[in-house]
Amino acid sequence: MNSEFLLGETLINKYTNGFMYVDYPHKSVWSQDFNDTDYRAALKRLFVDQNERPVKLYVHIPFCEKLCFYCLCHRVITRDYDKVKSYMQILYKEIALLKAFFDQHGIKPNFREIHLGGGSPTVLRTPEFDELVDHLSSIIDFSLVDEFSIEIDPRSVKDDLDRVRHYHKRGVTRISVGVQDFDPIVQKTINRVQPRELIDALLVPDIREKFESVNFDVLVGLPMQTRESFQKTIATVIEMAPDRIDLAFFNYAPRNQPHMKVLENANRPNDIERHQLFLEATKALVESGYVRIGFDHFALATDRQAKAMTAKKLKWNSLGYSPGSCNDMLGIGLGSSSVLSDEYYCQNFYEQELYTASLDKGMFPVFRGYMLSQEDIMRRDIIQQLRSYYHLDFADLGKKYNINFVEYFSGELKVLQEFMQDGIVTLTPEELKISEVGKHFCNIVCRVFDGYNRGDGFPDNFFEINRTSGFGITSPNVIK
Numbered sequence: 395m396n397s398e399f400l401l402g403e404t405l406i407n408k409y410t411n412g413f414m415y416v417d418y419p420h421k422s423v424w425s426q427d428f429n430d431t432d433y434r435a436a437l438k439r440l441f442v443d444q445n446e447r448p449v450k451l452y453v454h455i456p457f458c459e460k461l462c463f464y465c466l467c468h469r470v471i472t473r474d475y476d477k478v479k480s481y482m483q484i485l486y487k488e489i490a491l492l493k494a495f496f497d498q499h500g501i502k503p504n505f506r507e508i509h510l511g512g513g514s515p516t517v518l519r520t521p522e523f524d525e526l527v528d529h530l531s532s533i534i535d536f537s538l539v540d541e542f543s544i545e546i547d548p549r550s551v552k553d554d555l556d557r558v559r560h561y562h563k564r565g566v567t568r569i570s571v572g573v574q575d576f577d578p579i580v581q582k583t584i585n586r587v588q589p590r591e592l593i594d595a596l597l598v599p600d601i602r603e604k605f606e607s608v609n610f611d612v613l614v615g616l617p618m619q620t621r622e623s624f625q626k627t628i629a630t631v632i633e634m635a636p637d638r639i640d641l642a643f644f645n646y647a648p649r650n651q652p653h654m655k656v657l658e659n660a661n662r663p664n665d666i667e668r669h670q671l672f673l674e675a676t677k678a679l680v681e682s683g684y685v686r687i688g689f690d691h692f693a694l695a696t697d698r699q700a701k702a703m704t705a706k707k708l709k710w711n712s713l714g715y716s717p718g719s720c721n722d723m724l725g726i727g728l729g730s731s732s733v734l735s736d737e738y739y740c741q742n743f744y745e746q747e748l749y750t751a752s753l754d755k756g757m758f759p760v761f762r763g764y765m766l767s768q769e770d771i772m773r774r775d776i777i778q779q780l781r782s783y784y785h786l787d788f789a790d791l792g793k794k795y796n797i798n799f800v801e802y803f804s805g806e807l808k809v810l811q812e813f814m815q816d817g818i819v820t821l822t823p824e825e826l827k828i829s830e831v832g833k834h835f836c837n838i839v840c841r842v843f844d845g846y847n848r849g850d851g852f853p854d855n856f857f858e859i860n861r862t863s864g865f866g867i868t869s870p871n872v873i874k
Contacts, residue, residue: 405663405816408693409835415781416712417731418774419764420845428763430752434495436738436763440722441501444735448506450720451534452713453526454727458515459550462612464574464585464644468729468744469513481728481746483520486529488726489752493533505534507541507720509713509776514547514572520557522773523590527564536565540719541606541698543568548588548596557603562604570609570640571596576630577623580616583660590630597634607697609638614675615668616644617660628675633655638699639684639692640714641675643668669834687781689836692714708782715782729761736771739764768795769845777840784828784836806842813839 440447456470457478462501472478474788496503508530518526551558561569571593576584581587581792602608610631614624631639645652646662648654663671676686684692685700691714693700702708702717709716710724712731725742728749732740740763743749766774772795779786788799800807800823810826813819818832819839828839 405818405831405835406669408672408816409818409838411771414846415777415837415840416779417740418844419766419770421731421739421741421762423756423846424741424762424764426762428740428765429760432738432763432765433740433760436732436734436740436765437495439737440735441496441503442499445501445524446504447735448504448720450507450509450713450716450719450723451505451530452723452725452727452730452732453485453508453510453515453530454512454725454730455481455510455515455518456728457517458512458514458547459517461584461653462574463584463654464586464616465491465653466647466651467513467647470728470746475519478517479522482518482526484746484750484753485526485727488759489529489533491753491756492724492726493545496533502535503533504538506539507716508534508539508543510544511713512545514550514679515544516546516550516557520560523557523560524564539565541568541717542566542618543570543607545572546572546596547572548593548649549586551596552592555598558596558601559604567605568607568609569605570611570638571636573610573631574613575616575619575624576627577619580618580623583618583657584616590634607637609640610636611640611642612675613642613644614672615663616661618661619659619671621667621670621674624671625674625678628678632678635694637694637697638687639679641672641679641690641692643672666819673834687715689833693722703782706783710778710781737766739766772797773843773845776843780828780836780843784833786826788824788826803843809842810839812843 440449454468456468458465458469458471459473459506461469461471470477495501510526542568544561546558546569546804548571558569572586573588573593574584575581576590578587578589581589597608612627612631646654646657648658672690676692677694680686683694685695685703687693687699687703687708688710693703698717699708707719709721711733713723721733722735723731723733725740728742728746729744730742732738734740741761742759743752743761748761749759757800772791775794776786776791791797791801792802807821810819810821813832814821817829818835819829820827828836832839
């Protein structure tokens with residue numbers, strides 16, 4: 395191990411716990427009393443009062459033919475395509491309800507990005523894909539869309555590459571490929587067997603050139619991963635040269651995801667090994683020319699994401715890092731989440747029966763939601779900046795929120811003194827910076843500014859609470 399990692403190793407037991415923030419406040423704070431009326435108020439706030447703001451539309455297609463044992467996404471495993479077609483007809487009711495709302499208020503929504511996720515949206519065959527795009531065109535002016543992306547399970551299109559070419563014809567500009575790992579032993583263990591040859595066959599030159607950007611999802615800490623095997627996986631990824639890479643930690647969560655119990659006796663890397671795998675992968679990617687985007691994303695310098703990083707326009711949401719053109723996201727489909735006008739979070743029902751029943755009544759299928767206070771918005775902004783740029787400028791934040799930052803967050807800054815002693819952060823009267831080693835513990839620094847998991851005032855036993863409270867763990871149903 396190199397000296398940088400040895401320094402990190404001495405801190406792992408103290409600082410490693412939980413997972414990166416996805417939403418702030420966390421979904422556990424959201425209220426199930428949030429209903430159709432509240433959702434319409436949120437839509438009105440964004441699309442009427444702030445109608446110039448660019449918006450991303452997220453469409454959740456929850457179906458997969460096989461269960462991947464690492465999966466945290468909200469998914470439905472089926473080989474019955476009639477179930478898929480039936481779901482799409484229900485989804486179209488939600489689109490129609492949105493169109494009626496827009497028409498009622500004379501709204502021309504400013505959708506600038508579209509993302510189809512799952513599950514696996516490539517479960518849709520060409521007629522159903524076309525039908526979906528046609529329905530979306532009732533609320534979207536596709537001539538204004540800057541990015542149209544789709545998540546691809548390479549196993550589902552291996553015998554029908556013309557379907558991928560067809561995505562381009564219908565306006566898709568970016569594809570995201572679920573790679574996870576190239577080692578055959580790891581693939582078999584996680585029930586996702588897809589050799590490199592399968593992905594090479596997908597990304598043939600005529601397909602690659604049709605899309606502005608190609609992303610690879612890669613997981614660190616999967617069962618049976620070793621230092622040698624993961625080095626080979628990363629070397630293969632670099633050789634294949636995707637435009638973007640999402641290098642995320644695998645979260646073993648059998649309590650919330652019972653299917654993961656099948657991995658209980660599999661050899662999983664421990665915390666020390668996980669950090670080593672991640673550190674070495676990061677070093678290899680950066681040395682090969684990738685720009686590190688926040689904590690766990692990477693992009694070629696020519697990609698929109700890297701340019702957004704340079705321009706300080708990067709944003710983090712439940713889909714990962716966004717190039718920043720859309721801070722608002724409207725989610726449709728089972729379990730999908732929305733962030734509307736900075737002030738509202740909303741999430742649809744997970745259960746298809748409840749989702750369908752709401753739409754049949756002409757009501758939006760809202761399961762829960764949350765209206766953020768100014769305090770929430772400020773703390774989310776701080777966590778976003780730490781998550782993306784590892785830096786806080788106290789004067790800028792004080793001016794933005796009309797506070798004396800040092801006085802307002804005196805308790806937090808007191809706790810951060812110990813972080814500074816451990817080399818996690820540097821603190822001056824003007825700013826906070828997370829160190830290179832500290833980046834590996836960024837979620838704990840974010841935790842310091844979390845107003846929901848620490849009770850009244852700031853506890854003196856911060857680190858003891860960290861080790862026992864399970865803070866910051868992402869929802870088991872977070873949308874991929």
